[in-house]
Amino acid sequence: MPIGQTPIDEFIKRGKLLSEDVAWFNAFDTYTKKQIIQLIQTRWTDEGTDEDGKIIGLYSLSTEFITKGRKKEGDPYDLNMFGDFRRSMYVLVFLNEIFIGADGQKGDENLFTKWNAKEKIIGLTDEDFEKVKETVKEKYFEYIDRTLFGAI
Numbered sequence: 001m002p003i004g005q006t007p008i009d010e011f012i013k014r015g016k017l018l019s020e021d022v023a024w025f026n027a028f029d030t031y032t033k034k035q036i037i038q039l040i041q042t043r044w045t046d047e048g049t050d051e052d053g054k055i056i057g058l059y060s061l062s063t064e065f066i067t068k069g070r071k072k073e074g075d076p077y078d079l080n081m082f083g084d085f086r087r088s089m090y091v092l093v094f095l096n097e098i099f100i101g102a103d104g105q106k107g108d109e110n111l112f113t114k115w116n117a118k119e120k121i122i123g124l125t126d127e128d129f130e131k132v133k134e135t136v137k138e139k140y141f142e143y144i145d146r147t148l149f150g151a152i
Helices: 009-018 020-027 028-048 061-066 082-089 110-114 126-149
Strands: 090-093 098-101
Touching: 009 126, 020 126, 028 090, 028 098, 028 126
Parallel strands: none
Antiparallel strands: 090 098
């Protein structure tokens, strides 16, 4: 085999293509972004809590009447009444961080102002963060496999 064309040479060439930045951006594909949003929204529905485990708010008696009893007075918000808010959630990926956002404007009212804790409501719990970290790690390894071995 000619010099520079051996399997080891090919492996070294592929290794030089590895990029931590590319691995990071590949790890936060559509699936990972949806997973982040799903984890947050599931926590709202199941627990009605922010990232610190604090209850976001409690439904009032008027809400119980409006919903014909589906939402009971004193139950934690599940944010299902705020469909536009839930649908507006997004994840942006930057070189060294991710940003989770949403449009809190509902008519004349801003939900973030109302709840007084924007980052806490749409943030990840420690448990959620660990799940996302596992997904990112898996995607990182997939990128390495694909780059070095053409696998996956």
